[in-house]
Amino acid sequence: MDKSFSPTDVEPRWRARWEELGVGIADAASDRPSFSIALPPPNITGALHMGHALQQSVQDILARHHRMRGYEVEWCPGTDHAAIATQNVIERQLAAEGLTKEELGREAFRARVDAWYEEYGGRIFEQMRRLGFSCDWSRARFTLDPAYVRAIRVVFKELYDEGLIYRGPRIVNWCPRCRSAISDEEVEWQEHTDSLVRIRYPVEGGGDITIATVRPETMLGDTGVAVSPGDPRYAGLVGRTVVLPLTGRRIPIFEDGAVEPEFGTGALKVTPAHDPTDYDIGQRHGLPMIGVIALDGTMDVPDLPRFHGLSVNRAREEVTVALRELGAVVGEEEYVHSVGHCDRCKGVLEPLISEQWWVTMRPLAEPAIAAVETGEVRFHPRRFANVYLDWMRNIRDWCISRQLWLGHAIPVSTCVNGHRFAWIEHPDACPECGSAELADDPDVLDTWFSSALWPFAIFGWPDDTPDLRRFYPTDVLVTAREIIFLWVSRMVMTGLRFAGAKPFGDVIINSTIMAGDGSRMSKSKGNVVDPLDMIERYGADAVRAWAGAVGTAGQDMRFDENRIASYRLFANKLWNATRLLVTRLGDGERIAEAPEVDPATLHPEDRWILARVAETVTACDAAIAAYRFHEVMERLYDLTWRGYCDWYVEMIKGRLGEDADPASRAAAVWTSVTVLDTLLRLLHPFMPFVTEECAVRLPGAAPTLQGREWPAPPSWWREGANGAADGVERVIELVGALRNARQQAGLPPGFRERQQVTLRTPDDALSAGDLRRLVQALVPVEVVDEL
RNA sequence: GGGCGGAUAGCUCAGCCGGCUAGAGCGUCUCGUUUACACCGAGAAGGUCGCGGGUUCGAUCCCUGCUCCGCCCACCA
Numbered sequence: 022m023d024k025s026f027s028p029t030d031v032e033p034r035w036r037a038r039w040e041e042l043g044v045g046i047a048d049a050a051s052d053r054p055s056f057s058i059a060l061p062p063p064n065i066t067g068a069l070h071m072g073h074a075l076q077q078s079v080q081d082i083l084a085r086h087h088r089m090r091g092y093e094v095e096w097c098p099g100t101d102h103a104a105i106a107t108q109n110v111i112e113r114q115l116a117a118e119g120l121t122k123e124e125l126g127r128e129a130f131r132a133r134v135d136a137w138y139e140e141y142g143g144r145i146f147e148q149m150r151r152l153g154f155s156c157d158w159s160r161a162r163f164t165l166d167p168a169y170v171r172a173i174r175v176v177f178k179e180l181y182d183e184g185l186i187y188r189g190p191r192i193v194n195w196c197p198r199c200r201s202a203i204s205d206e207e208v209e210w211q212e213h214t215d216s217l218v219r220i221r222y223p224v225e226g227g228g229d230i231t232i233a234t235v236r237p238e239t240m241l242g243d244t245g246v247a248v249s250p251g252d253p254r255y256a257g258l259v260g261r262t263v264v265l266p267l268t269g270r271r272i273p274i275f276e277d278g279a280v281e282p283e284f285g286t287g288a289l290k291v292t293p294a295h296d297p298t299d300y301d302i303g304q305r306h307g308l309p310m311i312g313v314i315a316l317d318g319t320m321d322v323p324d325l326p327r328f329h330g331l332s333v334n335r336a337r338e339e340v341t342v343a344l345r346e347l348g349a350v351v352g353e354e355e356y357v358h359s360v361g362h363c364d365r366c367k368g369v370l371e372p373l374i375s376e377q378w379w380v381t382m383r384p385l386a387e388p389a390i391a392a393v394e395t396g397e398v399r400f401h402p403r404r405f406a407n408v409y410l411d412w413m414r415n416i417r418d419w420c421i422s423r424q425l426w427l428g429h430a431i432p433v434s435t436c437v438n439g440h441r442f443a444w445i446e447h448p449d450a451c452p453e454c455g456s457a458e459l460a461d462d463p464d465v466l467d468t469w470f471s472s473a474l475w476p477f478a479i480f481g482w483p484d485d486t487p488d489l490r491r492f493y494p495t496d497v498l499v500t501a502r503e504i505i506f507l508w509v510s511r512m513v514m515t516g517l518r519f520a521g522a523k524p525f526g527d528v529i530i531n532s533t534i535m536a537g538d539g540s541r542m543s544k545s546k547g548n549v550v551d552p553l554d555m556i557e558r559y560g561a562d563a564v565r566a567w568a569g570a571v572g573t574a575g576q577d578m579r580f581d582e583n584r585i586a587s588y589r590l591f592a593n594k595l596w597n598a599t600r601l602l603v604t605r606l607g608d609g610e611r612i613a614e615a616p617e618v619d620p621a622t623l624h625p626e627d628r629w630i631l632a633r634v635a636e637t638v639t640a641c642d643a644a645i646a647a648y649r650f651h652e653v654m655e656r657l658y659d660l661t662w663r664g665y666c667d668w669y670v671e672m673i674k675g676r677l678g679e680d681a682d683p684a685s686r687a688a689a690v691w692t693s694v695t696v697l698d699t700l701l702r703l704l705h706p707f708m709p710f711v712t713e714e715c716a717v718r719l720p721g722a723a724p725t726l727q728g729r730e731w732p733a734p735p736s737w738w739r740e741g742a743n744g745a746a747d748g749v750e751r752v753i754e755l756v757g758a759l760r761n762a763r764q765q766a767g768l769p770p771g772f773r774e775r776q777q778v779t780l781r782t783p784d785d786a787l788s789a790g791d792l793r794r795l796v797q798a799l800v801p802v803e804v805v806d807e808l
Numbered sequence: 809g810g811g812c813g814g815a816u817a818g819c820u821c822a823g824c825c826g827g828c829u830a831g832a833g834c835g836u837c838u839c840g841u842u843u844a845c846a847c848c849g850a851g852a853a854g855g856u857c858g859c860g861g862g863u864u865c866g867a868u869c870c871c872u873g874c875u876c877c878g879c880c881c882a883c884c885a
Contacts, residue, residue, distance in 0.1 A: 022844090024844085024845070024847095025845070025847060026845095026847085217885085232885075233885060234885055235884095235885070236885085247885095279883065279885095280885085281884090281885080284884080284885065285885060286885095288885090289885050290885070291885090292885095296883085296885080297883055298883035298885075299883085299885085300883090301883065302883090356884085356885095357884085358884045358885090359884065402813095404812065404813080405812095407811085407812080408811090408812075408880070408881085411811080411880095411881070412880095412881080415881085415882090502879090502880085503879095503880090505880095506880095533879090535878090537819095537820085539877075539878075570821095570822095570833095571820095571821080574821085574822085575813090576813075576814075576821090577813080577814080577878070577879080578820080578821080579819095579820060579821090580820090581819075581820040581821080581833090581834080583819085583820070583833070583834045583835085584820065584821080584833065584834080586833090586834080586847090587832095587833050587834065588833095589847070590833095590845095590847050590848095591847095592847090593845065593847045593848095594844095594845070594847080594848090596844085596845080596847095597844040597845035597847090597848085598844065598845080599844085600844045600845075601844035601845080602844085603844090604843085604844070605844085647824090649824090651821090651822070652822085652824095655822070655832070658832085658833090659832080666844085666845085667849085670844080671849095674844095757851095760850060760851065761850095761851065761852090763850090763851090764838080764839070764850070764851045764852080765851085767839090768839095769839070769840070770839065770840050770842085770849080770850060770851090771840075771842060801842090
């Protein structure tokens with residue numbers, strides 16, 4: 022064996038070996054209990070980042086652990102077509118080439134997208150393989166697979182036929198850049214400093230009323246002015262009519278509870294077509310909706326050529342100028358407020374009225390609320406249950422249509438006679454009148470609509486497949502907290518409604534990895550860390566162990582590369598612990614799992630380390646059950662390095678020599694190999710490569726850890742017979758004191774001459790002989806009866 | 809406006825239901841090349857556990873107020 026562990030040499034070999042062995046390929050027909058995880062499918066928008074590496078490592082730790090426990094483990098991988106995100110990526114790519122998708126045409130655009138999926142989809146799986154993930158690659162899914170598309174249509178049709186999906190003109194978050202509507206959950210709010218302009222509107226029959234707005238340009242679409250009910254300032258104006266400047270439109274002054282009397286002037290211009298609040302107010306009072314902004318984000322006011330066609334920003338200035346000319350502007354002040362941006366392209370959103378498809382959420386939400394309230398679905402950390410519940414309880418209808426080139430077509434057609442219907446297979450004729458003249462709906466579905474079906478669609482739903490019966494519901498979902506609303510909540514709703522059961526029992530919200538300075542990692546800031554770099558530098562095991570150690574704390578973590586580096590050292594330590602045994606023992610010696618050892622032949626230090634291993638297994642079992650992987654990693658690290666290498670191995674080196682007493686040697690061999698083998702198995706879910714490589718080198722070992730069981734030490738290990746383990750603990754303290762004294766005295770570490778001590782044992786935890794032997798093995802002193 | 813999380817050694821973080829000299833990794837200092845490992849070993853230094861009150865025999869851990877940092881939600885005209 023080489024002096025140090027080389028991940029680059031070892032990893033490809035084991036990846037190939039696992040592939041050969043079919044590790045990860047689940048057998049739906051086996052009689053083992055099942056354990057399943059649906060991988061949150063990464064968007065195919067580029068390479069994976071450290072967040073993915075962390076989240077997926079946690080899943081593989083669970084998968085490998087359960088496999089060792091005898092479960093039939095199905096960890097189903099896949100990728101998400103991520104319509105809006107991918108379209109954005111491709112459009113940016115085109116822009117860099119000086120092209121638009123319109124110039125390219127639909128056909129060529131589609132080809133380009135397919136090529137992208139091909140390349141990056143493969144790259145994502147390749148990255149995952151580099152980390153040694155034991156996914157079930159045979160069942161890999163893509164949200165554009167034909168079977169998956171069918172599941173989407175079945176769900177859509179059912180909701181449509183039940184009236185829970187409807188189409189209608191409502192105010193939406195419109196992204197002028199993407200030229201699409203997006204849902205409320207995809208809005209990213211950013212602070213803007215704008216000018217809050219006070220504008221005086223003349224009132225018919227004398228007088229005036231002053232409103233305050235940060236969007237003067239939308240006044241062209243005003244259809245009312247609202248004041249707070251009972252506001253004494255405006256008591257005389259309510260019920261009268263404003264003549265809107267620039268347009269001459271006559272609009273009413275009325276009262277509405279949504280108006281904050283303290284804000285601005287206490288009077289609100291109401292533009293139902295371009296503001297969500299105003300939309301609601303308009304609905305309440307039956308105001309007309311006058312759209313003044315087009316889908317491309319320019320003013321759409323042909324009757325007002327001064328403004329028509331201007332961008333919204335230009336129009337804001339121009340309208341203000343025009344109002345100033347009329348003397349209507351009576352004040353301006355800087356004002357900080359939040360403006361909605363598209364979370365994909367970051368463009369400013371334009372609320373406007375548009376015909377879209379919606380899902381009525383309330384009926385779907387009720388069972389999903391109950392599932393979490395009753396503990397059927399559990400969040401870890403628990404506090405995220407409240408985040409989920411708050412959202413669910415205040416749920417609003419979901420805008421599911423998108424005006425993109427990419428995505429799942431809305432499966433609805435309308436015939437020439439006006440019959441509209443949803444379908445699963447595209448029909449040739451209208452089911453109502455038989456007309457063959459059908460117009461298909463031009464929109465596509467929100468990506469999250471398809472993602473929402475992931476946990477059951479991947480197993481063949483709506484068909485009653487063996488996989489579905491066997492692996493649904495899944496056991497654990499490991500995901501990021503920013504998609505609790507976008508994804509987790511919707512999976513619970515659709516799972517309960519369509520698959521007849523919750524999609525998963527436990528939801529682990531993994532830690533968020535921040536940059537070293539506490540800011541968010543992002544490509545634009547250039548502070549993202551590439552998992553492949555980390556793998557190359559420290560090995561896949563180190564990256565995984567790091568993920569296990571920080572992944573489920575549920576906290577933001579500042580990325581600390583040193584932490585990964587420390588696990589590379591740990592891998593090397595394991596390697597060298599193995600190397601020691603291999604070089605000292607030779608291949609013929611029997612080990613591990615050999616039940617033949619007679620406990621009576623074991624020495625106190627043997628009993629001590631066995632007891633510690635047994636305790637650690639118990640603690641790890643509890644920690645894993647609670648998803649406290651950091652605790653597992655910490656304990657195993659400490660036991661391996663501190664307990665086994667620093668103390669136990671140093672204690673028994675003498676006993677491993679050729680000239681040692683054969684019985685003593687046999688006991689030391691059995692114990693050292695058994696303990697190391699146990700540690701390697703315990704660590705295997707975290708660090709599969711190095712543990713495989715070490716475990717198979719131990720004398721008499723199996724050719725792979727695959728199929729080996731999770732350790733369950735017999736009860737006699739922890740009994741530590743006659744307090745021998747306590748005695749060893751005391752030796753450790755004593756040795757520490759002796760070393761300290763020697764160093765205080767300025768002795769060089771190896772200095773042995775005239776170093777004599779006498780020791781007295783306060784009880785018979787250790788025999789005088791064992792005490793002398795252990796102390797002399799660890800400190801260069803001579804233990805004598807009398808100084 | 810509402811809610812949540814964080815503030816523990818120079819750095820990144822653990823510390824479950826209140827009770828041991830408050831821990832780890834990295835870093836720092838001293839010593840060391842003894843055939844597992846210098847990707848190492850031995851020893852050591854380093855913390856008023858954000859600040860102020862309170863409960864308790866006893867609080868890093870509970871209550872309360874405050875100060876910073878971060879996140880989420882909300883119809884911030």
